[in-house]
Amino acid sequence: xxxxxxxxxxxxxxxxxxxxxxxxxxxxxxxxxxxxxxxxxxxxxxxxxxxxxxxxxxxxxxxxxxxxxxxxxxxxxxxxxxxxxxxxxxxxxxxxxxxxxxxxxxxxxxxxxxxxxxxxxxxxxxxxxxxxxxxxxxxxxxxxxxxxxxxxxxxxxxxxxxxxxxxxxxxxxxxxxxxxxxxxxxxxxxxxxxxxxxxxxxxxxxxxxxxxxxxxxxxxxxxxxxxxxxxxxxxxxxxxxxxxxxxxxxxxxxxxxxxxxxxxxxxxxxxxxx
Numbered sequence: 001x002x003x004x005x006x007x008x009x010x011x012x013x014x015x016x017x018x019x020x021x022x023x024x025x026x027x028x029x030x031x032x033x034x035x036x037x038x039x040x041x042x043x044x045x046x047x048x049x050x051x052x053x054x055x056x057x058x059x060x061x062x063x064x065x066x067x068x069x070x071x072x073x074x075x076x077x078x079x080x081x082x083x084x085x086x087x088x089x090x091x092x093x094x095x096x097x098x099x100x101x102x103x104x105x106x107x108x109x110x111x112x113x114x115x116x117x118x119x120x121x122x123x124x125x126x127x128x129x130x131x132x133x134x135x136x137x138x139x140x141x142x143x144x145x146x147x148x149x150x151x152x153x154x155x156x157x158x159x160x161x162x163x164x165x166x167x168x169x170x171x172x173x174x175x176x177x178x179x180x181x182x183x184x185x186x187x188x189x190x191x192x193x194x195x196x197x198x199x200x201x202x203x204x205x206x207x208x209x210x211x212x213x214x215x216x217x218x219x220x221x222x223x224x225x226x227x228x229x230x231x232x233x234x235x236x237x238x239x240x241x242x243x244x245x246x247x248x249x250x251x252x253x254x255x256x257x258x259x260x261x262x263x264x265x266x267x268x269x270x271x272x273x274x
Contacts, residue, residue, distance in 0.1 A: 092112070
């Protein structure tokens with residue numbers, strides 16, 4: 001496949017999801033995906049494909065140790081690379097459990113929706129990177145040179161072929177977006193104060209992966225888009241559909257979920273009506 005063909009594949013990687021989104025916009029109540037989402041996704045996919053033209057040049061910029069930012073970035077890699085879908089999901093759920101025990105509905109709401117956003121983003125990213133099989137910069141047939149090295153369907157079984165999109169970037173932006181969206185619903189004036197540090201922190205996992213040679217710039221960009229979309233949409237959908245099954249079970253009045261602390265044990269039970 002020539003260079004143009006591979007660029008086209010990268011552009012169309014998420015198109016099935018976009019088309020599926022458009023087909024759900026005819027319901028009475030606003031669905032999770034809308035036709036507008038398909039248009040926005042198309043724009044960002046085209047932007048990712050355009051950015052991919054410069055991926056090799058950017059990758060070398062993140063590997064050249066003559067630059068101070070590379071030397072400093074590599075020292076921080078071991079810290080920020082651990083901010084990923086696993087730590088963010090587990091951390092959010094841990095805060096959720098503590099908040100439920102303490103009967104803090106607001107914190108439980110924010111933490112649970114953050115976990116939902118990260119999980120949804122991670123699953124969507126896996127469904128894309130598995131079939132696409134884009135080689136990581138360090139593992140490409142010409143390391144840091146060939147950003148269009150694809151091994152289709154191998155992303156499910158080969159770690160080195162799971163570059164696009166970056167789950168580190170996606171999960172970081174999903175968590176940040178969910179938190180900012182929750183704050184904005186409760187106190188719009190505080191959204192900027194929370195948003196600036198939240199998104200700055202969200203960018204660090206993806207950047208750390210670039211210093212490690214694990215992702216191209218377009219992987220990071222696409223991941224940031226996915227995470228931002230899911231973070232805002234999960235919060236918006238959950239608060240505009242108070243009867244969603246997941247929220248009814250885990251964020252109900254307390255009749256649905258019971259969390260208790262014993263002397264040497266923690267208990268969790270839930271019930272719902274069908």
